[in-house]
Amino acid sequence: MPEGHTLHRLARLHQRRFGRAPVLVSSPQGRFADGSAAVSGRVFKKASAWGKHLFHHYEGGRVVHVHLGLYGSFSEAPVPMPLPVGQVRMRMVGAEYGTDLRGPTVCEVIEEPEIADIVARLGPDPLRRDADGSSAWVRIRKSRRPIGALLMDQTVIAGVGNVYRSELLYRHRIDPYRPGTQIDEAEFDAMWTDLVALMKVGVRRGKIIAIRPEDDHGLPSYGPGRPRTYVYRRAGEPCRVCGTEVRTAVLEARNLFWCPTCQK
Structure with a gap:
């Protein structure tokens, strides 16, 4: 299972590649079809992480919450991306880069206030600036x-x-x-x-x-x-x-x- 540093690296990478611009989001596998439709075309405001949880913040207060679990992973590729291979839960396509998410334990759309409910169940994250042990x-x-x-x-x-x-x-x-x-x-x-x-x-x-x-x-x-x-x-x-x-x-x-x- 990816540990916390991996999620923080992903947050930084996605912030750099998708931040402050519209992103096309789809679900080639189909299991995240409604969620992807709810955020596709919206401006990707920022990415953040807490422990093993990754959050993609979109304009309008919608957030894609991802927990990779044991088998989840992102793969990155420049645009234009090749056709999806395997069970791609979520595909994100920006101006220059895209990424495919496979095998996560959690991939869902939540509202911004719900992040606090998730974080309330977690201990302090050593990688956050406000970390308090x-x-x-x-x-x-x-x-x-x-x-x-x-x-x-x-x-x-x-x-x-x-x-x-x-x-x-x-x-x-x-x-x-x-x-x-x-x-x-x-x-x-x-x-x-x-x-x-x-x-x-x-x-x-x-x-x-x-x-x-x-x-x-x-x-x-x-x-x-x-x-x-x-x-x-x-x-x-x-x-x-x-x-x-x-x-x-x-x-x-x-x-x-x-x-x-x-x-x-």
Whole structure:
């Protein structure tokens, strides 16, 4: 599932390519036909993101709300675009560029005030200028759920996925099974500050970079074109720092990765 930095990069890209001009919107697949008709031809005012949610704001107060889920993706192409290939839920065509959306969990038209209802269900987004981690800390310190589960809970912090969760806990040497009630404020503040910095790098570079330069050695990344990681998807391989075998387990239906020596 794309993590928060991906949605913020998409918002910036769509703002740059479609902003302040009319956009033609269609649904080649047909599942978003009514929604696309409601915004097609309107001026695309701006794009914004909160966590894993993307919002396209059109004139007149209508907003296209997208959540990519596990399989959703946008593909970009210059105009004129080729004929749609596969199940294209939404096609947007501007003056110079177009984009196709496939496989999202959510693609719907809402009104501007409804954004507040969606955001109210989410935790703070580390990538927003007004991000405040204090509300996340309040929830964490009151919960006996493992910190590894709390970091993935979008109502606690919006935008964190499995890669950031695994790598952040490793960087701060925190056992993913430690209850939230046993995380002290100094530890949380350090993690929050680090998370903000890491996700900003993700927005700039277009990929997650979590390994410190002094630890960037050993076996390559876990797959072609994938980022190098400390523990994420490295189960059975040696820890880059201490050499202990990286472990994996399922925590609340998601695969967890950690080093049992570094993260005691």
